[in-house]
Amino acid sequence: MLTSERKLILLDLLKQEGKIVAKTAAGLLEVSEDTIRRDLRDLAGEGLLQRVHGGALPASPAMADFAARQHIAVDDKSAIGRAAAQLIQPGQVVFIDGGTTSSHLVRHLPPHLRATVITHSPSVAVDLVAHPGIEVIMLGGRLFKHSVVGVGSATVEAIRQVRADVYFMGVCSVHPEAGLSTGDFEEAGVKRALSAVAAETIVLASPEKLATASPYQVIPLDELSGLVTMASVPAELLAPYRARGIPIHLA
Incomplete structure (x- = not known):
């Protein structure tokens, strides 16, 4: 699976569940937790989610000035x-x-x-x-x-x-x-x-x-x-x- 495809799945999971648990997502996508954490770090850098311990939560649109x-x-x-x-x-x-x-x-x-x-x-x-x-x-x-x-x-x-x-x-x-x-x-x-x-x-x-x-x-x-x-x-x-x-x- 391409990295871009995996990230889209993670964002869809976040939308559906309201959170991402790295361990659960790793099992679902059959990749390591390190891979999931790296994906979450990239997505957070784009402002698409907020990383928390063990996974991620939706980011707020109110972060603008x-x-x-x-x-x-x-x-x-x-x-x-x-x-x-x-x-x-x-x-x-x-x-x-x-x-x-x-x-x-x-x-x-x-x-x-x-x-x-x-x-x-x-x-x-x-x-x-x-x-x-x-x-x-x-x-x-x-x-x-x-x-x-x-x-x-x-x-x-x-x-x-x-x-x-x-x-x-x-x-x-x-x-x-x-x-x-x-x-x-x-x-x-x-x-x-x-x-x-x-x-x-x-x-x-x-x-x-x-x-x-x-x-x-x-x-x-x-x-x-x-x-x-x-x-x-x-x-x-x-x-x-x-x-x-x-x-x-x-x-």
């Missing part, structure tokens, strides 16, 4: 942002992550809402300039241009001085086994710090992020307080999250 992600699933992100905005209560202190879905969240905040928003995203802060009842606190740090957010030790140190009621997190990937993950090491650290000092962490996940994995884990799934996604997501895709007792808010 901020400008490119603005054009992905726009209607879904708007609906998710609207649903998430309804979860914020008057008087709360709220962390809002960077990202394109977060931008939709702040645009849907009711004009009469009075609350405090803390963010490391310049774009989120700017979107709230005209809101009459929202006090905005910006966290400093080095600007990570890919995601247009602050990162680094200064950002993490500022986060440690705050206690928030809820953190609305944006990530590249949400997976029942791999948890919440993203594509940059420092950005993952900032998200982890935000989650650690918030009473609740709610992830905003458009459907293309579900059942995928990215290189850097933020938090395990068990540390999640809620998930906001689309009502159109198939029930079987949401079943593993419901089984873990995670409240799911459907837009």
